[in-house]
Amino acid sequence: MPPSVLIIGAGGAFGRPLVAEFIKQKSHFSRVGILADPAKVSKFSDAAAQGIEVVAGSFLDPKSYEGFEVVVSLAGNAIMRLQPAMIESAIAGGVRHFYPSEFGSDVGQDSLKTFRYFRDKRVTRDHLAVKAKENPDFYYTLMLTGIFTEWAADPFYGVDVEAHVANTYGRPDAQISVTSIPDIARFTVESILLPLTPGVQKREIRVTGERTTWQKFIDDLGEVQGAKYKCSYLDPAEAAAKQDEARKSGDEVAELMWSVKPLAASGNGIVPGELDNDKFSFRPESVKETFKRVYG
Numbered sequence: 001m002p003p004s005v006l007i008i009g010a011g012g013a014f015g016r017p018l019v020a021e022f023i024k025q026k027s028h029f030s031r032v033g034i035l036a037d038p039a040k041v042s043k044f045s046d047a048a049a050q051g052i053e054v055v056a057g058s059f060l061d062p063k064s065y066e067g068f069e070v071v072v073s074l075a076g077n078a079i080m081r082l083q084p085a086m087i088e089s090a091i092a093g094g095v096r097h098f099y100p101s102e103f104g105s106d107v108g109q110d111s112l113k114t115f116r117y118f119r120d121k122r123v124t125r126d127h128l129a130v131k132a133k134e135n136p137d138f139y140y141t142l143m144l145t146g147i148f149t150e151w152a153a154d155p156f157y158g159v160d161v162e163a164h165v166a167n168t169y170g171r172p173d174a175q176i177s178v179t180s181i182p183d184i185a186r187f188t189v190e191s192i193l194l195p196l197t198p199g200v201q202k203r204e205i206r207v208t209g210e211r212t213t214w215q216k217f218i219d220d221l222g223e224v225q226g227a228k229y230k231c232s233y234l235d236p237a238e239a240a241a242k243q244d245e246a247r248k249s250g251d252e253v254a255e256l257m258w259s260v261k262p263l264a265a266s267g268n269g270i271v272p273g274e275l276d277n278d279k280f281s282f283r284p285e286s287v288k289e290t291f292k293r294v295y296g
Contacts, residue, residue, distance in 0.1 A: 003192055004031035004067060006095075008059050008086065009074030011036075011043055014103065014148075014181065018074065021185040023050045028193055035064055059086045065093025070192055075101040077256055080120040084127040091131060091138060097196070098140045100124045103184060105177070105269050106144045106206075112268055116243065116259035132201040139196050141203045144271045145184045146177030147264060149209060149290040153221055157264045158234070161295070164227040169234045170265025172215035177271040179209040180293075183284040190280050206271050209284040214265040217287055224291040236262040 010019050022032045033053040034044050044054045057064035060082070065071065071090050075083055083100055090098060100121070107118040108125070128140045153159045158167040179187070187207045196203065212220075215231065222229045243258035263269045277284065285293070 002030040005070045006033045006068040010034040018185045062093035070097040072099040073101045083124040145179045146208045149178040149180045166231045168265045169262035174265045174267040177208040180285045180290040220287045
């Protein structure tokens with residue numbers, strides 16, 4: 001029987017393109033739902049008109065998950081620490097396959113063991129491992145995609161696409177794995193249709209559009225735009241000091257921000273290991289192809 005899928009966090013920046021991809025492929029699923037706060041159900045009226053079910057409820061209520069086999073969590077910073085509670089409720093509601101909010105670098109790298117921004121993702125991974133031991137028929141998938149290509153070329157990482165300037169924490173030769181937003185959505189949807197291996201409860205899907213260096217990433221952006229970027233590299237220790245200041249003052253939002261700002265040009269924004277791209281039906285965009293679509 002085709003799988004049934006419930007999406008948590010569908011209203012966010014990645015949620016919208018993911019829902020759009022599910023709409024394209026909804027014939028492969030018996031049921032696709034969006035879990036929504038009862039006060040925000042109308043926000044998803046367009047998706048509902050295209051055959052997506054909108055479930056009014058709480059992600060902490062097992063009843064919200066009833067009738068769904070797979071859950072895809074797109075939890076953002078504000079609710080990331082609540083994912084273990086989501087998992088408990090999902091299992092109680094009958095869910096047997098959970099996708100936590102990963103969609104980025106492999107947080108299991110030794111170099112990221114103490115990386116503040118990924119702390120709650122690591123806690124969630126540990127909780128999933130415990131639940132898998134307790135429930136032999138429970139599976140979970142980690143989507144490891146690298147940084148979203150479109151979001152890496154952003155003021156957050158010091159990139160000004162109008163002034164053609166990049167002032168970035170890190171170093172020019174740092175490796176970075178990137179994948180475009182539409183391709184991450186497509187990889188995610190198609191991955192649900194891939195067969196699980198009986199008895200292998202933890203599944204990692206490693207996919208990227210391209211692995212390059214930060215300087216080459218910026219050079220490709222400039223080439224597509226017909227401009228030469230002026231690049232400067234800032235000391236990550238400065239960001240670490242600001243992160244610590246935010247921690248001491250109790251400003252968690254700023255603490256998380258300063259934690260992740262150096263990621264793109266740190267060498268840790270990667271998907272290491274053998275890739276699974278060949279398991280899918282399409283070839284993802286390269287960096288230049290994404291930039292041509294966005295800026296061409």
